[in-house]
Amino acid sequence: MKYVIGIDLGTGSVKALLVDQEGKVRCESSRSYPLLHEQPGFSEQEPEAWVDQTVECLRALVRESGVEPKEIEGISFSGQMHGLVLLDEQGNVLRPAILWNDTRTTAQCRAIESKLGPKLYQITKNAALEGFTLPKIIWVQEHEPEVWGKAAVFLLPKDYLRYRLTGKLHMDISDAAGTLLLDVMRKQWSREICDTFGIDMSLCPPLAESLDFVGCLLPEIASRTGLAPDTKVYAGGADNACGAVGAGILRKGDALCSIGTSGVILSYEDREKDFTGNIHFFNHSQPDGYYAMGVTLAAGYSLDWLKKTIAAGESYEDFLSKVSEAPAGAGGLLFTPYLVGERTPHADSVIRGSFIGLDGSQRREHLVRAVMEGITFSLHESVELFRGAGVEVGKIVSIGGGAKNDVWLQMQADIFQAPVVKLNNEQGPALGAAMLAAVGCGWFDSIAECADRFVGYDRQFEPDPKRAAVYRDLFGIYQSIYTSTRDLNRRLQAYR
Ligand SMILES: Nc1ncnc2c1ncn2[C@@H]1O[C@H](COP(=O)(O)OP(=O)(O)O)[C@@H](O)[C@H]1O
Ligand SMILES: O=C(CO)[C@@H](O)[C@H](O)COP(=O)(O)O
Known part of the structure; x- marks a missing residue:
């Protein structure tokens, strides 16, 4: 039997899957590493921890x-x-990586908007958001000129990991799309953006397609992991592109809902398309494919927060067991999941969450249901932006924590007003990465052919007309909470 390995370098942990030619997971392993929050709004990680923990995982x-x-x-x-990783001439890391959920760069985003104007969107197909890479580069230029002076190349997290495993420098295009330095439609670095911000083109690494062969393992890595030195390494993709591959989102009309720590609504696109409301538009790992994506920053994170706060130590099954006893709409209780700010549709790092409509008759299950509904309403804002742009959102494949609970899957169908289906053996982006390796190795002619073998669907949840009508009414009230609480949250900011 032959095998491939898919590695997902996540924010909290790295996960590796060993997958056979039938798509069966023979073994999996995971290791975690810490997030560093040196100041409020800062979120960093030590790249060396990614390498050490991945080597442990592979071993x-x-x-x-x-x-x-x-x-x-x-x-x-x-x-x-x-995430921004800066290396010097010798390939040494110059400072901790600044991650996607770091919000220190609001001023740099405004500077990008004023210097580039409409060109930013024309070239990158995206808006300037704190999470993206270019504002982080500008922040380092402004606040750490001595670090910037030594920088020879910048990489993204998994590209740094691949560099340490192979000694070869590359960035894959699906991930480069999230830097705000890529001309997304031409698939090349934008000289115009680099020049505008004093970034020498030599800092941009060579680009690779997700399926490209980039080299073999370094002998030192082979001996530390026990893998053979001639194991072939393929470029890979951004976690959302790989999540889409692992869920079979490969054709126009395919859509994905992923509720992990953050939440994502993603739609496969086969050509250039304009969206509003902070919908991201990135290159897919499927050659010549794209995807549009809306992001709720604190999706599963919000439910985790509630669980930690009112039910620490309980299992998720117990915590959610009575949710169906509360009615749709949680007895008039609404929640907005803005615990760490928001991205889609409101790019706002200052906004924070609310419970609106607390009533003495409500019990714990009403609070839990309201949080699940609030997360889902937030994702529905992205679904509606897609529909507003003419995307037909038909069946939605649900993955992540949100697909582990049938009440939540039904809630997604009712709120999105679309059938929602779960996978029969969900492994997330690590399976997508393994599929890229499988196609790279020549086991299949295309990612779609690989998905036919590796990806299977389970139960489908249909919208219930009565609950869908309740949610349609409540969604309007939910949407008005943002505008009603924006100013209040600005005034409260000083007390955080
Ligand atoms: N059994 C469950 N039912 C519903 N939601 C769950 C369950 N287990 C975890 N979750 C939610 O899913 C989130 C984690 O999903 P996961 O896909 O594992 O996240 P990540 O990819 O961010 O590591 C948690 O934050 C939690 O809110
Ligand atoms: O910022 C984005 C996408 O734009 C996030 O989706 C990150 O890519 C984080 O992924 P997780 O580690 O939470 O899965």
Whole structure:
């Protein structure tokens, strides 16, 4: 039997999957690493921790699977997007990586908008948001000129990991799309944007397609992990592109709802398309494909927060067991999931969450239901932006924590007013990465052919007309909470 490995370098942990030619997961392994919050709004990580924990993960995978290393043909990657890793001439890391959920760069975003005007959108197809890479580069230029002076190249998290595993410098296009330095339609670095911000083109690494072969493992990495040195390494993709690959989102009309720590609504696009309301438009890992995506920053994070706050130590199953006893609309209680600010449709790092409509008759299950509904309403704002732009949102594949609970899956169908389906063996972006390796190794002619073998669907949830009508009414009230609480949150900011 032959195998491939898919590695997902997430924000909290790295996960590696060993997958056979039928798409069966033979073994999996995961290791976590810390987030560093040196100041409010800062979110950083030590790139060395990614490398150490990935090596540990791979060593465990090889040892525990009992598979012969020479049977493992290829490796590919998925990774948290946007994080800035700066290297000097010798390839040494110059400072901790500044991550996608770091919000220090509001001033730099405004500067990008005023210097580039409409060109920003024409070239990058995206808006200037704190999470993206270019504002982080400008922040380093302004606040750490001595670091910037030594910078020879910038990378994204999984591209740095791949560099350390192979010694080869590349950035894959699906991830480069999230830097605000890529001409998304031409798939090349934008000289105009680089020149505007004093970024020498030599700082931009060579670009690769997700399926490209980029090299083999360094001998030192092979001996530390137990893998064979001639294991082939393929470029890989952004975690959302790989999540889409792993869920079979590969054709026009395919849509994905992913509720992890953050939440994403993603629609496959086969050509250039204009969106409003902070919908991102990125290159897919599928050659010549794209995807549009709206992001709720605190999706599963909001439910985790409530669980930690009122039910610490309980399992998710117990915590959610009574949710169906509360009616749709949670007895008039609405929640906005802005615990760390928001991205879509409101790019706002100052806004914070609310419970509106608390009533003495409400019980714990009303609060839990309101939080699940609020997260789903927030994602529905993206669904509506897609529909407003003429995208036909038909069936939505649901993945992540939000797909582990049937009440939540039904709620998604009722709020999105679309059928929602779950996968029969969901493995998230790591499976997408493994699929890129499988296609790279030549096991399949295309990602779609691989998906036919590797991706299977389970139960489908249809919208219930009565609940869908309740949610349609409540959605209007939900949407007005943002405008009603924006100014209040600006005034409260000083007290945080
Ligand atoms: N059994 C469950 N039912 C519903 N939601 C869950 C369950 N388990 C986890 N979650 C939610 O899903 C989120 C984690 O999803 P996951 O896909 O594992 O996240 P990530 O990709 O960010 O690591 C948690 O924040 C939690 O809110
Ligand atoms: O910022 C984005 C996408 O634009 C996030 O989706 C990151 O890519 C983080 O991924 P997780 O580690 O939460 O899966």
